[in-house]
Amino acid sequence: MVILELQQIEIDYCTFCQGIWLDAGELEALLGDTQQVQDLLTSFKIDDAIREKRIKCPICNKKMHKIQAGQHNPIIIDKCRIDHGLWFDSGELQQIIEMGSLHKENEILILLKDIFTNKLK
Numbered sequence: 001m002v003i004l005e006l007q008q009i010e011i012d013y014c015t016f017c018q019g020i021w022l023d024a025g026e027l028e029a030l031l032g033d034t035q036q037v038q039d040l041l042t043s044f045k046i047d048d049a050i051r052e053k054r055i056k057c058p059i060c061n062k063k064m065h066k067i068q069a070g071q072h073n074p075i076i077i078d079k080c081r082i083d084h085g086l087w088f089d090s091g092e093l094q095q096i097i098e099m100g101s102l103h104k105e106n107e108i109l110i111l112l113k114d115i116f117t118n119k120l121k
Contacts (some may be wrong), residue, residue, distance in 0.1 A: 001058070007032070012058070018090035021058055024083050031097065044069050050076060059084035070099050082092050 001021070001088040004011045009029050012021035022030070031037040057064050057080040065081055068074035075095050078087040088096070 020088045020093050021085055022093075023085040024080075024086070027086055027096070039097070040070065043071050043074075044079070046079070047076075052076060054078075055087060057081070057084050057087075069096055075099075 001012045001014055004013055007030070009026050010023070011026075014020070015053070028041065031040070045068050046065045047068045048066065050068075052066060054063040054066070055078055056062060060080065061084060062081050062088065064078040067077050067079045067086075069077050075092055077089075077092055077096070080086075
């Protein structure tokens with residue numbers, strides 16, 4: 001994992017799989033405090049029926065919950081069972097940011113695209 005700093009928030013990036021780990025509260029800090037962001041965050045629902053392989057939290061090493069993020073065409077992300085943070089497979093963070101943004105060209109999304117140069121799709 002490589003640690004990158006984006007607007008005073010550390011983003012842990014896996015150079016092997018292009019996944020991203022955000023510690024608890026970092027997604028909220030990246031997205032800001034708007035009603036649209038709050039609506040997105042409250043849409044996160046644990047779905048233990050998802051058959052996708054469960055991965056382990058890099059902090060506590062426990063298998064994480066599968067979370068459906070978003071109401072229409074939900075994105076499946078991984079969340080630590082004891083709230084250490086969130087894991088995003090390649091491209092999932094970009095999708096979440098687009099869901100939570102008032103416009104698609106927000107500053108965070110532009111920076112992520114620059115950092116990962118076509119890795120996020």
